[in-house]
Amino acid sequence: MYSKELVKGTLKTIILNLLEEQGKMYGYEITQKVRAISDGKLVLTEGALYPSLHALEADGLLTTETVNIGKRIRKYYTVTAKGGSLAQEKMNEFADFVNMMKLVLSPKFSTQI
Amino acid sequence: MYSKELVKGTLKTIILNLLEEQGKMYGYEITQKVRAISDGKLVLTEGALYPSLHALEADGLLTTETVNIGKRIRKYYTVTAKGGSLAQEKMNEFADFVNMMKLVLSPKFSTQI
DNA sequence: TTTGATACCTAAGTTTCTTATATATATTTG
DNA sequence: CAAATATATATAAGAAACTTAGGTATCAAA
Numbered sequence: 001m002y003s004k005e006l007v008k009g010t011l012k013t014i015i016l017n018l019l020e021e022q023g024k025m026y027g028y029e030i031t032q033k034v035r036a037i038s039d040g041k042l043v044l045t046e047g048a049l050y051p052s053l054h055a056l057e058a059d060g061l062l063t064t065e066t067v068n069i070g071k072r073i074r075k076y077y078t079v080t081a082k083g084g085s086l087a088q089e090k091m092n093e094f095a096d097f098v099n100m101m102k103l104v105l106s107p108k109f110s111t112q113i
Numbered sequence: 114m115y116s117k118e119l120v121k122g123t124l125k126t127i128i129l130n131l132l133e134e135q136g137k138m139y140g141y142e143i144t145q146k147v148r149a150i151s152d153g154k155l156v157l158t159e160g161a162l163y164p165s166l167h168a169l170e171a172d173g174l175l176t177t178e179t180v181n182i183g184k185r186i187r188k189y190y191t192v193t194a195k196g197g198s199l200a201q202e203k204m205n206e207f208a209d210f211v212n213m214m215k216l217v218l219s220p221k222f223s224t225q226i
Numbered sequence: 227t228t229t230g231a232t233a234c235c236t237a238a239g240t241t242t243c244t245t246a247t248a249t250a251t252a253t254t255t256g
Numbered sequence: 257c258a259a260a261t262a263t264a265t266a267t268a269a270g271a272a273a274c275t276t277a278g279g280t281a282t283c284a285a286a
Contacts, residue, residue, distance in 0.1 A: 005122030005242075006210045008273055017218050028233050038213050048274055050235060072233060072282050091218065097119045098211055100154050104147060105130050105204065118273075121243060141264050161243055163266060185251050185264060 007042065011052050013094055014044075016061065016079060016087035024065070024076040027053060053077060061086055120155065124165050126207055127157075129174065129192060129200035137178070137189040140166060166190060174199055 014034065019025055025033065031044045056062045061083035065076045079087060127147065132138055138146065144157045169175045174196035178189045192200060 004274080006207065008121050008242085009118030010214065011273080014214075014217055026233080028231095032232095034217060037217050039216075041209075041213050042217065045275065046233095046235080047237090047276070052273090054235095069233090070282070074233070094119065094214065094218075096154075100151050101123065101127075101207065103152075104127055104150050104155065105207075117243080121241090121273085124242085139264080140266095141262095145263095158244065159264090159266080160245070160268090165242090167266090182264085183251070187264070 010094065011044070011048060012056065013087075013090040015049075015052060015056065016083055017091055019062070019077060019079045020084055020087045024078045026074045026076050028074075056083065123207065124157070124161060125169065126200075126203040128162075128165060128169065129196055130204055132175070132190055132192045133197055133200045137191045139187045139189050141187075169196065 015030065018030060018033065022033070027046075027049055031046070031049060034042050034044050053062065057064055057077070061080055062077045063080055065078065067074045067076060128143065131143060131146065135146070140159075140162055144159070144162060147155050147157050166175065170177055170190070174193055175190045176193055178191065180187045180189060
């Protein structure tokens with residue numbers, strides 16, 4: 001398992017791009033989806049996820065829609081147009097970052113990726 | 114320019130692997146080398162670098178050798194055997210992390226890297 | 227009926243940086 | 257030759273983004 005420090009800074013990138021790809025999702029669903037896709041390697045904690053979702057909503061990058069499932073509630077999140085732009089931007093930033101790391105860590109790293 | 118949050122958690126990975134590749138280096142030299150290799154995209158701040166070097170030394174991952182250059186001093190850092198193992202480990206962790214991100218962000222990300 | 231899964235949330239504490247400051251020598255430039 | 261820039265080290269306060277821990281509640285399965 002890789003160190004969790006690396007995940008820092010990528011959470012919003014993951015949320016925005018996952019939501020853009022999957023359409024609307026609710027918080028718990030996001031944790032399960034990420035866990036499944038990553039083969040259990042990435043487990044988003046609720047203490048990180050929920051505040052992050054709230055911040056994205058407050059910044060107008062996500063909108064919410066509350067749905068009642070029996071007596072429980074679900075808050076579905078959808079990416080706004082502004083959020084879509086940021087999703088792309090974050091994706092590019094991450095790609096740039098990885099390419100830069102390739103340079104700095106080369107030649108050893110290049111062979112691993 | 115990518116967001117600086119991404120760099121968080123990669124500083125020790127960079128230091129250890131750069132030192133392993135380049136042999137002994139001193140702090141200021143590390144900042145200049147990283148800046149040059151990354152084409153100015155990654156500029157290590159002194160406030161991050163020096164405390165990190167001290168922590169690595171305290172943990173027995175680096176050893177130091179102080180040299181007088183005229184009336185100034187230089188502290189050369191060298192990777193220990195233990196530091197070499199961690200360098201490799203950190204490299205693997207980072208590669209694993211990137212591969213995991215590829216999964217989570219795919220299919221969009223795969224085409225960019 | 228109690229355990230685990232589903233579903234939301236917040237707050238204190240930790241780590242790891244950034245920003246700012248301090249000190250001092252050496253070199254370049256106007 | 258004076259002033260600015262580069263070289264070279266270091267620490268400390270504050271910010272950001274998490275982790276850990278706790279809280280609330282419903283639903284399904286054992």
